[in-house]
Amino acid sequence: MNTDRKPALRLENIVKTFPGVRALDDVSFEVFPGEVHALMGENGAGKSTLMKVLGGIHQPDEGRIFVEEAEAVMTTPLHAKARGVMFIHQELSLAEELSVAENVYLGELPRKSLGRVDWATLYANTDEILKRLKVGFTARTRVGDLSIANQQMVEIARALTVDAKVVIFDEPTASLTDAEKVVLFEVIAGLQAEGVGIVYISHRMEEIFKITDRISVLRDGEYRGTLVTSETNEDEITQMMIGRSLDLSRRTARGEVGKTALRVEGLSCGSLFQDISFDVRQGEVVGFYGLVGAGRTEIAETLFGLRTPSAGKIFLKDEELRIHSPIEAIRHGISLVPESRKEQGLVLGMNCRDNITLPQVSDLVAGPFVSDGAEVAIFDQYRDRLEIKTPSWRSAVGNLSGGNQQKIVIGKWLAMRPEVLIVDEPTRGIDVGSKSEIHNLLRDLAARGFAVIVISSEMPEVLHVSDRIVAMYQGRVMRIFDAEEVTEDSLIQAISGIENGKVA
Amino acid sequence: MKNDRLGKFAGVLARQGILVAFILFMIGFSLWNARFISVENVFGVVRSSAILGVMALGVTFVVIGGNLDLSVGSLMSFSAIVVLDLHENPAFGPALAIPAMFAMTMAIGALNGFLVGYLRLNSLIVTLGMLSAIHGLTLTYSGGQNMDIANQEATWFGIFGRGTALGIPIPVLIFAGLAAVLAILLAKTPFGRKVYAVGGNEVAATFSGIPRARVVFFTYLISSFCVATAGLIQASRTMGAQNTVGQGLELEVLAAVILGGASLLGGSGTVFKTVIGVLILGFIQNGLLLAGLEFYVQFVVTWIIIILAVWLDIAAKRGRLWSPIA
Structure with missing residues (x-):
């Protein structure tokens, strides 16, 4: 130089x-x-x-x-x-x-x-x-x-x-x-x-x-x-x-952890990820952390039936599942809040209510017709619970802020009462205030007994919301940390492929 | 800056302007020629728009679902020829000819739906190819001959095209009735909601557990049902048909649907708006005829209307008339 x-x-x-x-x-x-x-x-x-x-x-x-x-x-x-x-x-x-x-x-x-x-x-x-x-x-x-x-x-x-x-x-x-x-x-x-x-x-x-x-x-x-x-x-x-602002102590104490909701054994999908094993219990948040391309999103997509695994088993409450489509995943109680809110999560031209009720619209019927009352009731319930700020259910979701859009997507899946809720990049492109609201919401869901998987590229987020953290590197699980034992250094090393000071 | 303001104006025009332009057009033509607004002329326009209108109802579902159906004109010729031929066939007669024709027409619609929905082929290519294939199929079926009903006095087949009830032409009643049923199907049922979702964002719809392929399949089935109905009205009205009776209608149908405000990108539009679009197109064509322009000028006018409608639709979406990137 x-x-x-x-x-x-x-x-x-x-x-x-x-x-x-x-x-x-x-x-x-x-x-x-x-x-x-x-x-x-x-x-x-x-x-x-x-x-x-x-x-x-x-x-x-x-x-x-x-x-x-x-x-x-x-x-x-x-x-x-x-x-x-x-x-x-x-x-x-x-x-x-x-x-x-x-x-x-x-x-x-x-x-x-x-x-x-x-x-x-x-x-x-x-x-x-x-x-x-x-x-x-x-x-x-x-x-x-x-x-x-x-x-x-x-x-x-x-x-x-x-x-x-x-x-x-x-x-x-x-x-x-x-x-x-x-x-x-x-x-x-x-x-x-x-x-x-x-x-x-x-x-x-x-x-x-x-x-x-x-x-x-x-x-x-x-x-x-x-x-x-x-x-x-x-x-x-x-x-x-x-930064120093990272305050791990704000994380709410671990809730009452219940039975195993989801168990994955040796799951592989071609070159995307190999030999993935982990479990998620009711009442806990399991975070997935790794670099872009480490295979985290692909695992979520496989659990949601969007990809077909080349090997491995998926158990929901000890019952082995074969999932071939999102329709089947949803029926079994697996929900995915996808990575890309606008491309995968929302129909932007549709109003808030219709987006929330979309996965269950076939069930919200009176005779052959969609029941307006049932739909509005569900919308009201999740608007109040998630504090979604929108002038009316008639507003197009495209006009809402990123944080409120994300709450619509989360509300859509909570309304399905899932066994396992997977949230991929929960706060991407969302302002700081809504970020912490969504973090609190995820903790709150775990406290209510949901089994939650959070995939994130942001370390403070993963540290803040997770009870356990799965560190991934190039399609493999490097290590599964307990929230109590994890340090930022060890986490960064694990996702960079460094194991005991050596490059894996 | 100027471009932006122009764009906003275009946006307003695209949302409301077609109705405004239509009203201005109606007033202008009425002042120029009082016959234009006469009861007979208005009824005449509505009656002559019925066949186009019935087809446009079905295509509305396809377009809202995010696809195109360019095979409807050709398919209408096919259904008219088939129903006339079977009518003359002693083994069928009118009572069996009609359901048989519906089954054949809808089988072709199902093939469109299978190719676009389940195999995910581009709808433009599939239905443009189908336009040609059905034309060939129709000519093969008819041997290139026009079809006529020999003994027109002896059949009740004419009621669909020529009959009236309470003084209203049956084709208009069919158009209105079908519009009402399909409007409810689209606006009030889970299926209708799924059509909007798939057309609005097929990825998000899939991620929400909507069976995209099945929904698209049914939009084409509905389209072919409407085409069969249109073919029945056509055959019944003229009691005979040429192999090319529906030729070029696909563009007029598309013009009516877009004029009504359905976006070619999918996800928006309503049955009611399409009905408005059909009437606008009908009145414009009628006005041009009254103005003494040759019949074939309407083909050029249809093209101009499509271009304007599509441009305004896109301008409204991006908020400006022109943009270097999508």
């Missing part, structure tokens, strides 16, 4: 608000040429918003961005590219049917007269870049024939077609094997040597310590500071990410 030179990228007091949320609050840091600068923070801390501001997708309300100390106003993604700010996204965006070269120069193929593509130059330029990346494929290879890791290399090659000043990697190792990671890190080192500033977003501690020079931390949209990697440790970073 060369701090004598002017920064490749400098952010100055960036503020970005959305209705009701301060997504970025006074964020300032700089990246020097040849530096690998980690950006860390929990899900929802504001990393994605910051990336969108840098990429010209969102405009900051306040603050300025400088590229090589020249102020950069970026109102479209093309502006960002013109200034040499390039992104390597977690989700690949390549045209699989086209060649590597066509993908690398997509939209700006070199031309000859009459608008004909200059193939010779195209392939030569692309091969030049590929040589810098030391990859084993050529400009003419079809992208669909490449491995995920190599497709990522194509994305990186794309970033190198312009004179990149800053390259931003968003969770680049999420789908890479260890060997592929080594190659990626070499490429990053190469860029570093060429004087490119690198922003590296990742949750994985071991990578952060291996390749980054400095670490900037965001929490709840606020910039918490920048650390020099060689002078810090995991504890300090974790503390900055999660």
